[in-house]
Amino acid sequence: MSRFPRQFLAFSIISFLLFSCQTHKLIWEEEQPGPGISAPLQLEKGDRAMYKANLEVFRNNLSGVFVILNADSLYKVGFVSEMGVKFFDMKIDEDGYEVVYCMEAINRKPLLNSIARSLQYILEDPGKHDGSFYATKSNDTIYKLADNDGWKRKYFVESGRVKRIEAKKLIRNRVFLNAGYNNKNQPENIIFLQRGIRMRIEMNKL
Numbered sequence: 196m197s198r199f200p201r202q203f204l205a206f207s208i209i210s211f212l213l214f215s216c217q218t219h220k221l222i223w224e225e226e227q228p229g230p231g232i233s234a235p236l237q238l239e240k241g242d243r244a245m246y247k248a249n250l251e252v253f254r255n256n257l258s259g260v261f262v263i264l265n266a267d268s269l270y271k272v273g274f275v276s277e278m279g280v281k282f283f284d285m286k287i288d289e290d291g292y293e294v295v296y297c298m299e300a301i302n303r304k305p306l307l308n309s310i311a312r313s314l315q316y317i318l319e320d321p322g323k324h325d326g327s328f329y330a331t332k333s334n335d336t337i338y339k340l341a342d343n344d345g346w347k348r349k350y351f352v353e354s355g356r357v358k359r360i361e362a363k364k365l366i367r368n369r370v371f372l373n374a375g376y377n378n379k380n381q382p383e384n385i386i387f388l389q390r391g392i393r394m395r396i397e398m399n400k401l
Contacts, residue, residue: 232338232350235317235357235374235382238265244381246398248274250282252306253392257282261398263318270318283307287314289323309370309394312346313387316360316372321350328352346370 238244243264250257259276266286273284283297285307292311301307326340338350344364351359362370369390374382387396 231355232321232352232357233355234320235360235372235385236263237381238263238270238318240265240267245401246385247401248396248398250274250394250396252301252394253303255300257301260401263314270314272314283310285311287311287318289319305392306394309389309392310396312362313370313372313389313396316348316362316370317374317382317385321348321357 236244241264243262246261246263248259248261257274257276259274259280259282262271262273262275264271269286269288271284271286274282276282281296281298282301284295285297286293286295292307292315294307297307321338321340324340324342326338329337329339331337336352338352339348340350341347346362346364348360348362350357351361356374356376358374360370360372371386371388373384373386375384376382381400382398383400385396385398387394387398389395
């Protein structure tokens with residue numbers, strides 16, 4: 196390779212790195228009051244939400260109902276078939292999760308970790324982590340944070356509601372969430388995608 200192509204290639208790589216890292220503009224420092232952000236799914240103590248759900252993983256498809264209950268200091272989450280067969284139930288709090296029961300066919304730690312993490316994203320108040328608000332070139336608002344498990348999250352916010360979450364560990368984006376809201380300001384449709392194990396959960400509010 197001649198000297199000129201090498202110089203041109205080096206310049207192209209440096210230019211790409213410089214400009215690709217400047218896609219978001221900081222608009223609020225974490226110490227300053229921002230536009231406000233809260234958990235996508237908010238339940239008062241004793242309240243519950245029910246979603247018809249479809250779980251695709253390991254080339255298997257499970258359909259049933261997700262039941263999410265606010266039990267004060269933690270959330271209880273169960274997934275049962277429409278015939279009443281229990282797939283799993285777990286407890287989720289700010290320190291992690293505990294599996295109470297899980298069907299043997301899906302009792303895989305990477306899968307349960309991914310399910311619990313996805314549910315935490317819609318139940319956990321992102322404001323409890325240190326983060327900052329940014330604006331994209333199209334003036335969308337994004338809240339960025341790094342959690343205690345080393346995941347970097349981006350919350351796409353519209354009118355104070357989280358419409359989308361992207362999370363990654365190391366380099367690749369691995370978790371995606373899209374939420375559409377009903378007239379009671381609760382997520383009507385929720386979709387989770389986990390690239391690493393090719394998991395997909397689609398939930399529709401009952």
